[in-house]
Amino acid sequence: MSKKRIATMSDVAAHAGVSIKTVSNVINDWPYVTDETRQKVQQAIETVGYRPNHLARSLVTGKTHSIGVVVPDLSNPFFSTALRGCEDLLFGDYNLFVCNTNEDLAREQQSIADLLSRSVDGLILWGTRIGGEQLANLVGDAIPLVTVELSDEPISPNHININVDNLTGARLATEHLIASGHKRIAHVAGPMDRITSRLRQQGYQQALTQAGLPCPECLVTSTRPSLGEAARTVLTLLEEQKPDAIFCFNDLMAIGTLLAARRLNLRVPDDLGVVGFDDIPMASLVNPLLTTVRIAQYQLGRLCGELMGARLRGEATDRQILFPVELVVRESCSAHAMTHAERIALLDSLIATRY
Amino acid sequence: MSKKRIATMSDVAAHAGVSIKTVSNVINDWPYVTDETRQKVQQAIETVGYRPNHLARSLVTGKTHSIGVVVPDLSNPFFSTALRGCEDLLFGDYNLFVCNTNEDLAREQQSIADLLSRSVDGLILWGTRIGGEQLANLVGDAIPLVTVELSDEPISPNHININVDNLTGARLATEHLIASGHKRIAHVAGPMDRITSRLRQQGYQQALTQAGLPCPECLVTSTRPSLGEAARTVLTLLEEQKPDAIFCFNDLMAIGTLLAARRLNLRVPDDLGVVGFDDIPMASLVNPLLTTVRIAQYQLGRLCGELMGARLRGEATDRQILFPVELVVRESCSAHAMTHAERIALLDSLIATRY
DNA sequence: TTGAAAGCGCTAACAT
DNA sequence: ATGTTAGCGCTTTCAA
Numbered sequence: 001m002s003k004k005r006i007a008t009m010s011d012v013a014a015h016a017g018v019s020i021k022t023v024s025n026v027i028n029d030w031p032y033v034t035d036e037t038r039q040k041v042q043q044a045i046e047t048v049g050y051r052p053n054h055l056a057r058s059l060v061t062g063k064t065h066s067i068g069v070v071v072p073d074l075s076n077p078f079f080s081t082a083l084r085g086c087e088d089l090l091f092g093d094y095n096l097f098v099c100n101t102n103e104d105l106a107r108e109q110q111s112i113a114d115l116l117s118r119s120v121d122g123l124i125l126w127g128t129r130i131g132g133e134q135l136a137n138l139v140g141d142a143i144p145l146v147t148v149e150l151s152d153e154p155i156s157p158n159h160i161n162i163n164v165d166n167l168t169g170a171r172l173a174t175e176h177l178i179a180s181g182h183k184r185i186a187h188v189a190g191p192m193d194r195i196t197s198r199l200r201q202q203g204y205q206q207a208l209t210q211a212g213l214p215c216p217e218c219l220v221t222s223t224r225p226s227l228g229e230a231a232r233t234v235l236t237l238l239e240e241q242k243p244d245a246i247f248c249f250n251d252l253m254a255i256g257t258l259l260a261a262r263r264l265n266l267r268v269p270d271d272l273g274v275v276g277f278d279d280i281p282m283a284s285l286v287n288p289l290l291t292t293v294r295i296a297q298y299q300l301g302r303l304c305g306e307l308m309g310a311r312l313r314g315e316a317t318d319r320q321i322l323f324p325v326e327l328v329v330r331e332s333c334s335a336h337a338m339t340h341a342e343r344i345a346l347l348d349s350l351i352a353t354r355y
Numbered sequence: 356m357s358k359k360r361i362a363t364m365s366d367v368a369a370h371a372g373v374s375i376k377t378v379s380n381v382i383n384d385w386p387y388v389t390d391e392t393r394q395k396v397q398q399a400i401e402t403v404g405y406r407p408n409h410l411a412r413s414l415v416t417g418k419t420h421s422i423g424v425v426v427p428d429l430s431n432p433f434f435s436t437a438l439r440g441c442e443d444l445l446f447g448d449y450n451l452f453v454c455n456t457n458e459d460l461a462r463e464q465q466s467i468a469d470l471l472s473r474s475v476d477g478l479i480l481w482g483t484r485i486g487g488e489q490l491a492n493l494v495g496d497a498i499p500l501v502t503v504e505l506s507d508e509p510i511s512p513n514h515i516n517i518n519v520d521n522l523t524g525a526r527l528a529t530e531h532l533i534a535s536g537h538k539r540i541a542h543v544a545g546p547m548d549r550i551t552s553r554l555r556q557q558g559y560q561q562a563l564t565q566a567g568l569p570c571p572e573c574l575v576t577s578t579r580p581s582l583g584e585a586a587r588t589v590l591t592l593l594e595e596q597k598p599d600a601i602f603c604f605n606d607l608m609a610i611g612t613l614l615a616a617r618r619l620n621l622r623v624p625d626d627l628g629v630v631g632f633d634d635i636p637m638a639s640l641v642n643p644l645l646t647t648v649r650i651a652q653y654q655l656g657r658l659c660g661e662l663m664g665a666r667l668r669g670e671a672t673d674r675q676i677l678f679p680v681e682l683v684v685r686e687s688c689s690a691h692a693m694t695h696a697e698r699i700a701l702l703d704s705l706i707a708t709r710y
Numbered sequence: 711t712t713g714a715a716a717g718c719g720c721t722a723a724c725a726t
Numbered sequence: 727a728t729g730t731t732a733g734c735g736c737t738t739t740c741a742a
Contacts, residue, residue, distance in 0.1 A: 006497070008735060019713045024737065032711055054473045055419065056735030059410045060718045066452070066473070074442065075653075075710060080435035087429065087455045091462070095469055097421070098453040100442045107446070114450055118409045118421070142361070227636070228708035235706070255640060256706070263702050281582070285610060287642035298430075347618050351590070351611070353583035355430060363719060374729045379721065387727055411719035415734045713742075718735105725730070 007048040016044035027052060058119065066095045067122040067308060068115030070108060072194075073225070074100040076252055077280040078297050079126060085301025086124065090309065094121065103191055103224055105129045112138055122146070122308045129193040132161075144311035146304050151195040154319040160307050162300070162321040166196055169293040169325035170203025173247050173275040176291065178211045180333040182245035182273045185213070186237055188230055188257065189222040190249035197222065197249055200277065204247050225249055230256030231263075238264055238272070245273030245333070251280045251292055258286060258332070273333040284350055288331035289338070295325055362403040371399035382407060413474065421450045422477040422663060423470030425463060427549075428580070429455040431607055432635040433652050434481060440656025441479065445664065449476065458546055458579055460484045467493055477501070477663045484548040487516075499666035501659050506550040509674040515662050517655070517676045521551055524648040524680035525558025528602050528630040531646065533566045535688040537600035537628045540568070541592060543585055543612065544577040545604035552577065552604055555632065559602050580604055585611030586618075593619055593627075600628030600688070606635045606647055613641060613687070628688040639705055643686035644693070650680055 013020045018037060025033050026041040044050075058064040069086065071079040087096055097120060099111035108129055115123060122144040128135065132152030139145050141156035154161045177185050187204045190197035201220065208215040218241055223233045230253035234246065238260060248254035254276030258268055266272045268288055276283060279294035300323055310317045330346070331338055338346070368375045373396060380388050381396040399405075413419040424441065426434040442451055452475060454466035463484055470478060477499040483490065487507030494500050496511035509516045532540050542559045545552035556575065563570040573596055578588045585608035589601065593615060603609035609631030613623055621627045623643055631638060634649035655678055665672045685701075686693055693701070 010735085020736085021713060021738090022711090025712080028737085034711070037711080051468075051472055053735050055410055055414045056718090057737070058718095059408075059414055059720090059735080060737045062718080064410065074439040075432070075436045077430070077432060077435070080432070081430045083453075084429040084455055087453070088457070091454075092465075095452050095454070095473065097450050098438075098442070099446075099450070100439055102443070110447075113406075117406055118450065226708075226710050228706055228710065231706040259702055259705055263699070263706065282637055282640060285637060286640050344618070347614055350614055351583055351586040351618065353581075355581050355583065365719085375720085376722095376730080377728055380728080383721085389727065392727080408719050411734090412721070413734090414719080414736090415721045417734080711742105714740090716737105716739085718737090720734090721732105722734105723730100723732085726728080 006053075007050040008053070009050070011048045012041065012044045012050045015048055016040045062119075064119050064121055065093065066097060066118070066120050067124060068097045068099065068112075068118070068120040069124045069126075070099045070101060070111050070115070070128070071126045072101050072103045072108075074098070076225070076250075077282065078250065078252075078278045078295070081280070081297045082126070082301030082304075085298040085303075086305040087301075089302045089305030093309065094312075105193065109138075122312055124148075124304050124308060125150075127194050127196055129191075144308055146308050146311075148300070148304065149194065149196045151198075157319075158311065160311065160317060160319050160321070162303065162307075162323050164196070164295055164300070164323045165325045166199035167203040167206070169277060169295075169327070170200040170247070171207045172325075172327040173277065173291075173293050174204045174207035175211070176327060176329065177245045177247060177273050177275055177333055178207065178213065180245075180269070180273055180335045182334060183213070184219070184241075184243045185245045185247060185273075186219040186221070186241060186243035188233060188237070188246055188248045188253055189220060190225040190253075192222050200249055219243060223253070225253055227252045227256040227259070230254075231260045232256075234260035235263065238266070244271070245275075247275050249277060251276035251278045251283045251290060254290055254292065254332075255282060255286055258288075258290070269332050269334045275333060279328055283328075284330070284346060289346070291330045291332045292328050293325050294328045295323065361408075362405040363408070364405070366403045367396065367399045367405045370403055371395045417474075419474050419476055420448065421452060421473070421475050422479060423452045423454065423467075423473070423475040424479045424481075425454045425456060425466050425470070425483070426481045427456050427458045427463075429453070431580070431605075432637065433605065433607075433633045433650070436635070436652045437481070437656035437659075440653040440658075441660040442656075444657045444660030448664065449667075460548065464493075477667055479503075479659050479663060480505075482549050482551055484546075499663055501663050501666075503655070503659065504549065504551045506553075512674075513666065515666065515672060515674050515676070517658065517662075517678050519551070519650055519655070519678045520680045521554035522558040522561070524632060524650075524682070525555040525602070526562045527680075527682040528632065528646075528648050529559045529562035530566070531682060531684065532600045532602060532628050532630055532688055533562065533568065535600075535624070535628055535690045537689060538568070539574070539596075539598045540600045540602060540628075541574040541576070541596060541598035543588060543592070543601055543603045543608055544575060545580040545608075547577050555604055574598060578608070580608055582607045582611040582614070585609075586615045587611075589615035590618065593621070599626070600630075602630050604632060606631035606633045606638045606645060609645055609647065609687075610637060610641055613643075613645070624687050624689045630688060634683055638683075639685070639701060644701070646685045646687045647683050648680050649683045650678065 276292040
């Protein structure tokens with residue numbers, strides 16, 4: 001401790017009067033060590049203040065016990081909650097490198113490259129813009145790869161893809177809008193370089209077509225999936241196209257839409273029906289309560305962690321997973337006032353949440 | 356590429372017909388390399404698909420270009436937004452290990468130990484429960500440490516502490532409640548093992564005392580800072596103590612309070628005044644609009660990144676920083692209806708947000 | 711049950 | 727301008 005130099009294994013070995021290997025044995029709980037020796041070494045570890053150096057260990061074992069996570073937008077509660085689920089599950093076994101791309105392809109690519117350079121044991125990628133093939137090229141098959149939302153089927157054996165059931169969700173949302181009596185239904189889509197956006201738009205179109213409703217291009221507009229950006233887009237859309245309902249790519253955008261409507265003195269749902277996607281906590285707090293398509297985000301995050309853990313332990317798993325969604329009808333569509341009892345029930349469920 | 360083995364520097368060297376050092380030189384942009392050689396090596400890198408191994412490099416340089424971040428609750432927008440700010444600033448230079456403690460001391464300790472074991476170049480700690488001295492012991496002085504919210508002054512020269520101006524904030528909040536005509540003002544505090552909670556409670560008490568108002572213990576209650584937990588606590592508090600206003604530790608709890616009030620058919624602000632802390636986006640979306648104390652969270656996150664970066668470059672910085680707060684008066688206190696113009700202005704500012 | 715030696719992939723002196 | 731050598735801190739054969 002004299003020179004504040006970080007203690008190494010040989011320091012411990014010296015102090016304990018044993019070889020470096022013995023120290024290693026103790027640290028890695030090797031069975032064949034005398035209790036006496038173990039004690040001695042343990043003692044020495046304390047006195048010199050030894051801390052195992054993960055880097056050195058990783059260099060030789062080839063395992064870093066770290067996994068890389070890439071998300072498009074950390075400030076979207078959807079992703080932060082999912083990330084929490086993932087971290088909770090992996091805690092103790094793995095540390096997480098977290099990269100936020102801000103919906104930017106270049107940053108996504110760099111993040112993935114960085115993480116690979118760091119020899120992460122696995123990669124969890126949310127809403128990537130890079131396609132499956134390109135991804136497989138980049139990542140290879142050496143480490144488990146879990147993607148959430150990827151157009152293609154898993155390519156390498158070590159690749160698991162979870163797809164949220166966007167198509168069904170978008171269809172349910174749009175059908176609900178139709179059933180509520182809305183006729184001129186617009187769609188504020190997310191970034192079209194993400195499969196999620198394309199699928200949700202597709203579901204929207206299918207529902208309209210099936211109902212025999214027209215689906216002019218002018219009613220679909222795509223933006224960065226943020227509250228402000230959506231609000232500004234909707235302001236224009238509302239003035240130029242006069243839709244009587246809007247299905248939004250996600251809840252953040254739907255809330256932006258609520259704001260835009262309010263700004264123009266339009267009443268939701270009477271003048272404008274709104275449906276979102278995700279069911280982030282905010283959705284049950286805004287006024288009116290947002291009708292949306294629920295994705296159990298914390299659970300989805302955990303699932304990513306579970307699958308990653310399983311692959312890392314060499315267990316087999318499904319490689320193509322469809323994550324279910326559920327339409328949550330609240331107040332933002334016509335013909336759907338909630339009853340008093342329903343409101344109370346929602347309140348109670350919010351109050352009952354553990355987190 | 357034959358055996359899918361990961362290419363190493365010597366592979367590149369072999370392919371290029373140069374020594375391993377030359378490859379290293381090219382990779383590290385060493386000036387004295389012929390363009391010709393550089394080209395050759397670059398070529399070889401491509402063909403063998405070489406990727407520098409960060410671990411090996413770190414082992415010898417002693418720098419990992421990674422920094423560890425520990426937060427108490429990732430699903431609180433306050434922290435996810437701050438984290439995004441931090442990541443944005445550090446992106447390109449450093450990768451972030453993110454640990455979420457779920458407000459748990461043991462998990463906090465383990466996270467810090469893990470990160471140190473991983474030889475992070477720096478540590479950013481939010482709302483820790485570990486005290487300054489203990490922390491200094493754990494972390495030492497070898498790497499920069501940035502803490503947000505720590506009771507003590509920075510201990511080691513390499514330690515920077517940012518304190519949000521909790522005392523002022525809490526006092527402003529409480530004074531506003533008093534000025535609004537509320538008399539029986541309760542406080543729903545956060546976890547008392549965090550200095551943040553203690554300071555905010557102190558500010559609350561100071562304001563009451565100064566106004567000559569009583570401040571009985573029964574009006575202060577402490578919980579885990581989550582929406583649901585707060586809502587449940589407030590339900591009891593409301594029934595047992597009948598306060599006419601509540602100052603909450605943070606916005607999540609304030610929103611929980613709004614819910615509890617709604618559940619009991621109390622009108623906010625007429626029957627109950629509520630003030631929060633943080634000004635997370637939700638605060639301007641709930642009904643009524645939440646009066647709160649703003650912390651510029653994204654900026655605060657960036658600031659952490661900046662300070663860390665500065666220390667890492669060896670630059671000097673302030674070591675004790677007081678981060679300012681600002682009372683944002685909205686609708687959740689009596690005697691403060693917002694004017695139409697004010698509402699519109701708020702709407703416009705939300706719509707104008709870039710993210 | 712413990713020790714000695716080799717080497718993980720890279721950088722940093724020092725030669726050349 | 728390029729090559730040689732040593733060694734970062736650890737695990738892993740293999741031998742004792």
